[in-house]
Amino acid sequence: MEALININKLNLFYGTFHALKNVSLTIPEKAITAFIGPSGCGKSTLLRTLNRMNDMIPGTRIEGGIAIGGTEIYSNEVDVETLRKKVGMVFQQPNPFPKSIYDNVAYGPRLHGVTSKKALDEIVETSLKSAALWDEVKDHLKRSAFGISGGQQQRLCIARALAVNPDILLMDEATSALDPISTLKIEELAQELKDKYTIVMVTHNMHQAARVSNQTVFFLNGEVIEYSDTEKLFSNPTDQRTEDYISGRFG
């Protein structure tokens, strides 16, 4: 597997708070990489640097670099709109717009200039199919997105993210607000999507990381403690702190 994302000596500060300390990582293409660690360890912060969502928090300062496919994303070469089109994101709480299912999925393509009804219809259908939601909603695409269940809403948000044709999909604890069955569906979906997309997920749930991911990164206090194949990290961690965390001694 080739590395798609290269994070090089990244330091991030919120004002005076040093949230990420000298993080260096490579994230492989078309695989699932999971970020685990206790609350406040910086895993979500790192995820949000990948599509520059941290830019919007006043007082955020970044040192070091992140390159995606060889291009430095914090350089002038990349505008943030294009970056976010290529790096989609799914949030912790399902956050559909108060619009119809159709308009939710079509929101992104419309932003980027797709206007033809036929093209939009097609994108909506493929995206909903990719998100394994099409069969459940195809007969009522015009209904409000608030009328479907939380799990369906989250898959709708995945469809919405896929509709702008990203290469990378960031999932920020995307199942933590869902029931076990919906969680399972999203996990299965992630497994299917990794054939076409590079997935980076933050999870609170170690078992989920162990079940779903190919690589796992363990964070503590803004530092990367250990990074390896998921199987190795969970069966044979090299760092004592990793072992303590995965065996439930803290966190």
Next chain:
Amino acid sequence: MNIFHDANRKQIAGRRRTDWLLHILFVTATSIGVIALCALLIDILLDGVTRLQPDLFTNFPSRKADGSGMKSALVGTIYMLLIMAPVSFIFGVGAAIYLEEYAGKNRFTRIIQLNISTLAGVPSIVYGILGLALFVRLLALDKSLIAGALTMTLLVLPIIIVSAQEAIRSVPKSRRDASFALGATKWQTVSRSVMPSAIPGILTGVILAMSRAIGETAPLVMIGALTYVAYLPEGLKDSFTVVPIQVYNWLSKPQVEFQELAASGIIVLLALLLLMNFSAILLRNKYQKNV
């Protein structure tokens, strides 16, 4: 064994008495407001209902009470609304969008914010003086419809800005995040994600501000709106009058007939206000259902 034997019945009776007295006090406080309002309404209705005839709406004011109407005042109020509503909407909502979505949270915006909140409480006559100096004199608009409407716009702007800001602020951050994460620019996010959720709340604020404006007299007296207008304004620079000024004019006359006319003018104004507030409530309810 009686587990209640140590109850201090006397102390409890005292507590209950206080409770009962305060209950009475609160009911009285509420009723005074309601009774005063009802008395006012009944008094006005009794005085004015006989004059609520087609003449009132179709005739111009006249020296004779019989056949005197408030056509010019009603039309003046409506024209003023028609100018004021779009102008104050554009500037008010524009300012609110800037303050909530674009402006950084620094000392400068905090000062602006404080100023706007203060302006919302400035007595309306002060706006009249400002309008007189700015529109009537400096821009040489004279005692015209446009000068009046712009003065009123200034008066309602702070109210609209504050209420629009509240409506915009109440849109969850997650909706903005969702939009930005798809590669939207600020304006795309504001126009496609924030505004659709905020617009009913904004409209409610605008309508309430408008209903305040049509009841205002002082600033228009200040800029010289006429009290006796026997024609309809035909252009922005024509002189004009509005309903509350017409009422004021009638009230200042000694004859009973004119007092009755004033009462009927008040009824019309109240009906207009009720209608506007009612539509604001309808909008709000619709909004709550959608979210």
